[in-house]
Amino acid sequence: MPAYDILKDVEKWKDWNSSILFTSRGCIRDCPFCAVPKIEGKMRSILTDVENYVHGGHKQVILWDNNFLASPDWKEVLENLQEIGLKIDFNQGLDARLIDEEKAKMLADLKIPVVRMAYDRVGEKNIIKNAVNLLAKHGINRRKILFYVLYNFYDEDQSYGDTPDIFLTKTRDIQELGCVSYPMRFEPLTSLKKNQYISPFWTAEELEMVAKARRVLGYGGAFPPYEGLVNKFKNAKDFDDAFSLHPLKNKN
Ligand code: SF4
Incomplete structure (x- = not known):
């Protein structure tokens, strides 16, 4: 138990009221843009007795697990979280590929203010659609589902990278599902300074356009499915x- 009392x-x-912990480490996957497999290694469960790590008086549990649903003990931990009854934040995002009927129902039974997932590759559209539909079917509001949307990624080994137009397609796909998209700019593990890397498929100006749009058109750095914003992206001829930054109609 961390010494939360000193806060x-x-x-x-002084008003901090969340207990932060990992119930697992590592990941079953090896996504080329991700540091987790390199830093944490293979997936393993490290604890299931979450209640012993929740500080008395705290109102929320924050899990920093990087692929919680891939943990061999995901079910036991979810049952445990249900018994604890506090708000829960799966801070690092849940793996949309692992959401099925049973998991969607168990997640919907928890107090989760925002469900975070990722939309990394444009070919995963059907997977994210399936995950959103399952969560919505069990009662999770689509506006409470947020997708981290990777952009500016380039894989030197495969000579593959996303382009600005692929990023626009992914953003539109999320809006079509009625969910929130949160652009996630790729940065190589070797970077010494944030936001310096520019993929061969992007320019500094295009990256700046995303940053500005997040500040001016978005909310909290994200693009919620506001009607005006959805129409702007839907009707745009390209990235x-x-x-x-045309002015928006109906920003609500
Ligand atoms: S699934 Fe998530 S945590 Fe695992 S390697 Fe891919 S991006 Fe990283």
């Missing part, structure tokens, strides 16, 4: 048109 003496943190 009450620090002005900035430049979509991410240029």
Whole structure:
């Protein structure tokens, strides 16, 4: 148990009310843009007795597991979280490929303010659609589902990378599902400074257009499915048109 008590003496943190923990480490996958397999290694469960790591008085549990649903003990932990009854934040995102009927139902029975997942490859559209439909069927509001959307990724080994127009397609796909998209700019593990890397398929200007659109058109850095924003992206003829800053109608 971390010494959460010491936070009450620090002005900035005195109201902190969330217990943070990992129930697993590692991942079953090896996505080329991800640091987790390199840093944490193979998937393994490290604890199931979450209640012993929740500080008395805290209102929320934050799990930092990087692929929670791939843990061999995911079910036991979800049952445990249900018994604890606190709000739960799967902070690092859930793997859409692993969502099935049983998991969707168990997740919907928890108090989860936002379900986070990722939409990395454009070929995964049917997978994310299936995950969203299952979660919605069991009662999770689509607007409470957020997808991290990777962009600016380039894989030197495969000479493959996403383009600005692929990023627009992924953003539209999320909006079509009624969910929130959160652009996630790729940065290589070797970077020493944030937001310096530019993929061969992107330009500095295009990356800046995304950053500006997030600030001006989005909310909290994300693109929620606001009617005006959905129409802007849907009717745009290409990336430049979509991410240029025309004034929006119906930003609600
Ligand atoms: S599934 Fe997620 S955590 Fe696992 S390697 Fe891929 S991006 Fe990383």
